[in-house]
Amino acid sequence: MNETKLKSYKEIINSPLVVLNGIGRKRAELFGKMGVSSVGDLTDHFPRAYQNRGNVRLLNEAESGLACSFMLTVATVPRTARLKNRMEITKFRAFDESGRVEICFFNSRFAEKVFDVGQTWRFWGRIAKGRNGLTMTAPVYERADIPGTRLPDLVPVYPSTAGLTQSVIADAVKSAFGLIGDRAPEEIIPPELMLRTGVPDRMTAYRFVHFPQTVREAQEGRRYFALREIFEFVLAIRVTRSSRNRGTPPSLRKVSVGPYLEKLGFTLTGAQKRSVDEILNDMTAKGHPMMRLLSGDVGSGKTAVAGAAAYVCAAGGYQCALMAPTEILAAQHYGKLSPIFEKLGLKTALLTGGLKESEKKRVREGIASGETDVVIGTHALISKNTFFARPGLTIIDEQHRFGVIQRACVAENTGEKTTPHVLVMSATPIPRTMGLVMFGELSHSVLDELPPGRQEIKTYCVDFGYTERLDDFIRKQVSEGGRVYVVCPAIEREKDPEDLLSVDSLDQEKTELHYAVEEYERLKESLGEISVGLVHGRMKAAEKDGVMELFASGKIQVLVSTTVIEVGVDVPEATLMIIENAERFGLATLHQLRGRVGRGKKKSFCILVSDSKGENAVKRLGVMKDCSDGFRIAEFDLQQRGPGDYLPDRGYARQHGESAAPLLADVDMLRESEKSVSGILDSDPDLSAHPALREAAGEIAGKNERLLQ
Ligand code: ADP
Ligand code: MG
Numbered sequence: 001m002n003e004t005k006l007k008s009y010k011e012i013i014n015s016p017l018v019v020l021n022g023i024g025r026k027r028a029e030l031f032g033k034m035g036v037s038s039v040g041d042l043t044d045h046f047p048r049a050y051q052n053r054g055n056v057r058l059l060n061e062a063e064s065g066l067a068c069s070f071m072l073t074v075a076t077v078p079r080t081a082r083l084k085n086r087m088e089i090t091k092f093r094a095f096d097e098s099g100r101v102e103i104c105f106f107n108s109r110f111a112e113k114v115f116d117v118g119q120t121w122r123f124w125g126r127i128a129k130g131r132n133g134l135t136m137t138a139p140v141y142e143r144a145d146i147p148g149t150r151l152p153d154l155v156p157v158y159p160s161t162a163g164l165t166q167s168v169i170a171d172a173v174k175s176a177f178g179l180i181g182d183r184a185p186e187e188i189i190p191p192e193l194m195l196r197t198g199v200p201d202r203m204t205a206y207r208f209v210h211f212p213q214t215v216r217e218a219q220e221g222r223r224y225f226a227l228r229e230i231f232e233f234v235l236a237i238r239v240t241r242s243s244r245n246r247g248t249p250p251s252l253r254k255v256s257v258g259p260y261l262e263k264l265g266f267t268l269t270g271a272q273k274r275s276v277d278e279i280l281n282d283m284t285a286k287g288h289p290m291m292r293l294l295s296g297d298v299g300s301g302k303t304a305v306a307g308a309a310a311y312v313c314a315a316g317g318y319q320c321a322l323m324a325p326t327e328i329l330a331a332q333h334y335g336k337l338s339p340i341f342e343k344l345g346l347k348t349a350l351l352t353g354g355l356k357e358s359e360k361k362r363v364r365e366g367i368a369s370g371e372t373d374v375v376i377g378t379h380a381l382i383s384k385n386t387f388f389a390r391p392g393l394t395i396i397d398e399q400h401r402f403g404v405i406q407r408a409c410v411a412e413n414t415g416e417k418t419t420p421h422v423l424v425m426s427a428t429p430i431p432r433t434m435g436l437v438m439f440g441e442l443s444h445s446v447l448d449e450l451p452p453g454r455q456e457i458k459t460y461c462v463d464f465g466y467t468e469r470l471d472d473f474i475r476k477q478v479s480e481g482g483r484v485y486v487v488c489p490a491i492e493r494e495k496d497p498e499d500l501l502s503v504d505s506l507d508q509e510k511t512e513l514h515y516a517v518e519e520y521e522r523l524k525e526s527l528g529e530i531s532v533g534l535v536h537g538r539m540k541a542a543e544k545d546g547v548m549e550l551f552a553s554g555k556i557q558v559l560v561s562t563t564v565i566e567v568g569v570d571v572p573e574a575t576l577m578i579i580e581n582a583e584r585f586g587l588a589t590l591h592q593l594r595g596r597v598g599r600g601k602k603k604s605f606c607i608l609v610s611d612s613k614g615e616n617a618v619k620r621l622g623v624m625k626d627c628s629d630g631f632r633i634a635e636f637d638l639q640q641r642g643p644g645d646y647l648p649d650r651g652y653a654r655q656h657g658e659s660a661a662p663l664l665a666d667v668d669m670l671r672e673s674e675k676s677v678s679g680i681l682d683s684d685p686d687l688s689a690h691p692a693l694r695e696a697a698g699e700i701a702g703k704n705e706r707l708l709q
Pocket of ligand 1: 266272452
């Protein structure tokens with residue numbers, strides 16, 4: 001087809017997959033299952049790892065069962081024989097300088113035509129040692145003796161789906177880049193930003209990601225996409241912020257917060273008082289609508305502060321929406337706040353998915369008519385089809401992801417021309433650097449003080465030599481009525497280890513992994529009487545809940561798990577948290593995990609177990625040991641691992657999987673992007689001179705909206 005000659009980059013990437021050689025309707029459908037439906041989707045379908053085929057062994061060095069590469073010359077003509085069970089086997093012999101091997105393929109008569117005597121191929125597969133010598137069944141094969149071409153050492157391993165082989169995907173990717181040729185898209189990242197952060201240009205980055213010569217190239221390629229994501233993120237948040245800044249804030253009647261504080265039942269901490277003052281100042285000042293972040297560790301008392309803001313808004317004549325991430329949290333807030341508000345004469349409603357349709361409708365009518373003063377519910381319910389008569393304040397609880405925040409800030413579902421105030425609350429301490437980008441100078445309130453009576457959790461770092469002593473410590477805690485968490489980074493040993501290289505790891509050292517399933521078996525054996533449970537991400541929700549309940553009620557005393565317990569569990573009797581392979585986790589995760597203990601009156605402990613000698617790992621674990629301040633931990637983590645945890649999900653820069661692989665995005669990218677975007681917006685506030693940037697900012701807003709639904 002010669003028509004492609006005239007096409008632009010954009011036209012090509014928007015074309016359906018069937019324009020590629022070898023992709024018909026059937027295969028296109030399979031790709032569709034992975035969300036890959038256009039040529040552009042395919043170029044953005046990144047390998048999840050790379051297989052190292054450069055590690056070529058001689059036949060006499062082969063360890064049986066372990067897959068690796070061999071350079072072999074074909075010695076005999078392939079012959080096909082018919083087996084009893086209607087199978088066919090095609091066999092031939094091949095050799096290298098150290099020995100020979102029989103290679104077989106099943107039901108692959110075409111192999112007769114592939115291999116000719118005298119050719120050299122690179123075979124990748126497992127060697128079996130049998131009575132009649134070595135055999136290799138169904139290896140991967142690549143012609144290795146074509147003059148002028150060199151086989152790449154690294155072969156991408158793509159996310160796949162049943163029916164699509166790696167080679168079909170890889171060929172499709174090659175064909176896509178063949179079509180694109182030397183066309184390139186318009187670059188929206190300013191050139192000096194690319195220069196300062198040292199990333200390759202986009203087409204080079206694609207080449208590095210899909211066809212790397214070295215691991216380093218694969219990483220370099222990904223850095224471009226990380227920068228792009230961060231740049232777009234900063235751009236979109238700044239555009240949202242500046243358009244909000246131009247909006248008219250609601251004109252609240254001035255009321256005192258005193259009556260609310262009297263009904264609260266406790267005195268605010270100094271940090272809470274300061275935060276309430278900052279928020280009320282923003283809400284009553286003339287100027288622009290508030291966009292403020294309130295962050296504080298779990299238990300620092302954010303709800304009471306949010307309540308003060310809601311009260312001042314509602315008593316001042318406007319409506320307040322309080323959005324929580326889960327129904328349970330929404331119900332909890334409602335349970336705490338509505339009795340206070342009702343006593344103060346404010347009408348409060350709960351809007352959750354669990355309500356009957358007719359009830360939801362009634363609640364929404366109350367909001368639309370203006371009768372309801374405060375509505376508490378989940379993000380999704382409040383942001384969709386919910387119209388406010390007099391929107392004054394939107395509070396978003398437990399959110400540090402930009403997509404959700406931005407969606408709430410745009411808030412076009414309002415009946416008025418005013419732009420409501422926004423307060424975002426998060427227990428994932430958002431580091432200062434990040435807060436600055438998202439909320440700007442002076443709009444970050446911090447609860448850096450816990451309400452009285454909380455105790456610090458003693459943290460220790462040990463190596464696996466301590467396993468027996470730790471078992472004793474578990475027995476001691478349990479005999480004193482405590483309960484114990486044991487967290488492992490992975491569920492189960494992979495049955496089929498391949499020679500995979502991940503590009504996401506910061507420490508190149510490899511520590512031995514500890515698996516939840518094995519640790520569970522070991523502890524059951526070692527702890528005898530004590531009952532041990534297991535939860536992990538591959539279990540069904542109902543199963544998980546069942547085990548969690550047994551742990552909460554004390555029928556299980558030791559719970560082995562993966563990070564599934566990171567959020568939302570509250571077992572006050574838990575006094576000991578043991579984290580194995582602690583070097584594998586991000587600090588934010590370690591901090592959240594540690595927060596699962598120390599919730600009752602008893603002294604609590606967190607033990608980080610690691611054999612790692614890596615410089616970064618040792619530093620990170622040291623920070624955990626010496627520091628219980630979530631903000632300092634988050635700031636350190638941001639410096640080391642980059643800002644990926646705060647970006648919209650599903651990004652290039654984000655890690656995949658359960659444990660915390662470090663990211664290739666870094667804080668410098670964030671700072672440099674912020675500088676660059678500020679410079680552009682200063683001279684061109686509505687981006688009228690930068691149409692491509694304007695379009696990008698709009699597209700990201702749309703993407704985030706989709707993520708919410
Ligand atoms: P978070 O910041 O994690 O959302 P909460 O708002 O749920 O924390 O508060 C945790 C607990 O501390 C609640 O039971 C709350 O009533 C209590 N609390 C909050 N502020 C104070 C205070 N100043 N004095 C005593 N208890 C407080
Ligand atoms: Mg809370």
